[in-house]
Amino acid sequence: MRVTLTYAAAMDRALEIDVTTQLLDLMASPSMAVGDEMTELPVAVYTDPDRFAREQQHLFAGLPLLAGLSGELPAPGDWKLFEPPGTSLLLVRGDDGVVRGFRNACRHRGAPVVEEPSGSNRSFTCPYHSWTYNRSGELVGVPQAETFPGLCRETRGLAAVSVTERAGTLWVLPTSQGEPFDLDTHLGPFDAELRRWNLGDLHYFDRRVHRIAANWKLAVDTFTEGYHIPNLHQNTINMFAANGLLLANSFGRHHRQAVAMRCLTDSTEGPTETWTGFDDGGIGFVYLIFPNTILLFFGDHAELFQVFPDGIDRSVTVQSLYSYDPIETEDQRIILETALDFFHEIVAMQDYRMAAGVQRLIASGANETYLLGQCEAITQSLHRDWAAATG
Structure with a gap:
C-alpha cells in the first residue's frame, strides 16, 4: 500500500543522496549484515525482576524521555498527557508559547486534573472538587475558599516537572521538579541528526495504543532489524520493502536505519541532483531513540512509537502519526487514517504477536539464551546500552 501526500518540509538532501547511493550499492550486492559479531542474549533480560526494577529507576525515571513532537501542541492552551511508568504528566503550551510540564494531580486531594489524552483549554478544572489552574499551573480557583483559612495559593499550583x-521535539525528565536537565549529554551526536528533519514543521494527526503481553524490550526489539521483514511481513511490508535490506548508523546510544524499498531504482535513473528516492517512497528511515522510542519517516508521513513497561511481562506502546503538510481536507484525513490503521494493524498482528509469543514461551524453559546475528547489530547495541545504563 502506498499513500500519497506532498512532502512540504524537504529532508536533508545531502543525507538523502548519500543514503540513496549506499542503498543502490546494497541492492546490487545484497547483504543483511550490518555488524561484525554474533552474540547470545540470556532470556532473563525479559523476566528478571531485579533488572526490571533497575530499568524503571535508571531508564524511565532517570533519563530524559522523548514525550512527543511540538506539532502535538501547536497553540497556547494545547495540552497532552504523557504517562511514563508510575506517573501521569500534563504538558501544556502556555500563553507565552512555552511548553511546561506538571504532575497531573490536583493539589487539593490528588485527583487527576485531566483524564483525556489531549485537548485545548483556557484553564484546567479538577473534576473532583473544581479546583482550577491556569495554563501556567497556578491555582486560580477554589470553590468555598473561605473553608480553607490560611490557604496560600502561590504554593498550591500544580507540581512542576x-x-x-x-528543534520540534519535547523532552521530559520524569523525576524532576522544574529544574533544567542535561539534554545535550543524553543526545550527544544525535542532536545534529534530529535537526536534519525540520520536526517543528510536522502536523499531529492521531494516535493508537497497543497493549501487549510482552516485556517492553521485546516490543522495541521488533523495530531493530530487517531480518524478519521477508518472513513475518511477507504479504505486507515486504511487498514494497526490498527484502529487509538496510543501512545502520549509530550516534552514541541512538541509532538510524535506512530501509531500501523496491521502487528506489525507479527514482534514481537520472543525474544525482534529480533523485527523489525518499519523496517517492524509495527509502524509509527508522530511528531508535534511547531508551524506548522509535521515530519513522516515510515519503508521505512520519510515525512515533513510544514504548513503556506496564509490568515485567506487559507493555504499552503509543503510536502517533504526523503529516508533513497542514491537514485541511477530508481527503487528507482519509489518507492519513488509512495509513495509521494500516501500520497499526501490521505492528499489532505481526510484530507484537511475535513478541507476545516469545514472552509466553520463555516460561516454558525452551531456551536459556537467544542468538543475535550480524543482521541484528542494533539489537545487540541497544541491549548492551540498556544493561550498562542500569548497572
Missing part, C-alpha cells in the same frame, strides 16, 4: 523543547 522539567520540559525542554528543542
Whole structure:
C-alpha cells in the first residue's frame, strides 16, 4: 500500500543522496549484515525482576524521555498527557508559547486534573472538587475558599516537572521538579541528526495504543532489524520493502536505519541532483531513540512509537502519526487514517504477536539464551546500552 501526500518540509538532501547511493550499492550486492559479531542474549533480560526494577529507576525515571513532537501542541492552551511508568504528566503550551510540564494531580486531594489524552483549554478544572489552574499551573480557583483559612495559593499550583523543547521535539525528565536537565549529554551526536528533519514543521494527526503481553524490550526489539521483514511481513511490508535490506548508523546510544524499498531504482535513473528516492517512497528511515522510542519517516508521513513497561511481562506502546503538510481536507484525513490503521494493524498482528509469543514461551524453559546475528547489530547495541545504563 502506498499513500500519497506532498512532502512540504524537504529532508536533508545531502543525507538523502548519500543514503540513496549506499542503498543502490546494497541492492546490487545484497547483504543483511550490518555488524561484525554474533552474540547470545540470556532470556532473563525479559523476566528478571531485579533488572526490571533497575530499568524503571535508571531508564524511565532517570533519563530524559522523548514525550512527543511540538506539532502535538501547536497553540497556547494545547495540552497532552504523557504517562511514563508510575506517573501521569500534563504538558501544556502556555500563553507565552512555552511548553511546561506538571504532575497531573490536583493539589487539593490528588485527583487527576485531566483524564483525556489531549485537548485545548483556557484553564484546567479538577473534576473532583473544581479546583482550577491556569495554563501556567497556578491555582486560580477554589470553590468555598473561605473553608480553607490560611490557604496560600502561590504554593498550591500544580507540581512542576522539567520540559525542554528543542528543534520540534519535547523532552521530559520524569523525576524532576522544574529544574533544567542535561539534554545535550543524553543526545550527544544525535542532536545534529534530529535537526536534519525540520520536526517543528510536522502536523499531529492521531494516535493508537497497543497493549501487549510482552516485556517492553521485546516490543522495541521488533523495530531493530530487517531480518524478519521477508518472513513475518511477507504479504505486507515486504511487498514494497526490498527484502529487509538496510543501512545502520549509530550516534552514541541512538541509532538510524535506512530501509531500501523496491521502487528506489525507479527514482534514481537520472543525474544525482534529480533523485527523489525518499519523496517517492524509495527509502524509509527508522530511528531508535534511547531508551524506548522509535521515530519513522516515510515519503508521505512520519510515525512515533513510544514504548513503556506496564509490568515485567506487559507493555504499552503509543503510536502517533504526523503529516508533513497542514491537514485541511477530508481527503487528507482519509489518507492519513488509512495509513495509521494500516501500520497499526501490521505492528499489532505481526510484530507484537511475535513478541507476545516469545514472552509466553520463555516460561516454558525452551531456551536459556537467544542468538543475535550480524543482521541484528542494533539489537545487540541497544541491549548492551540498556544493561550498562542500569548497572
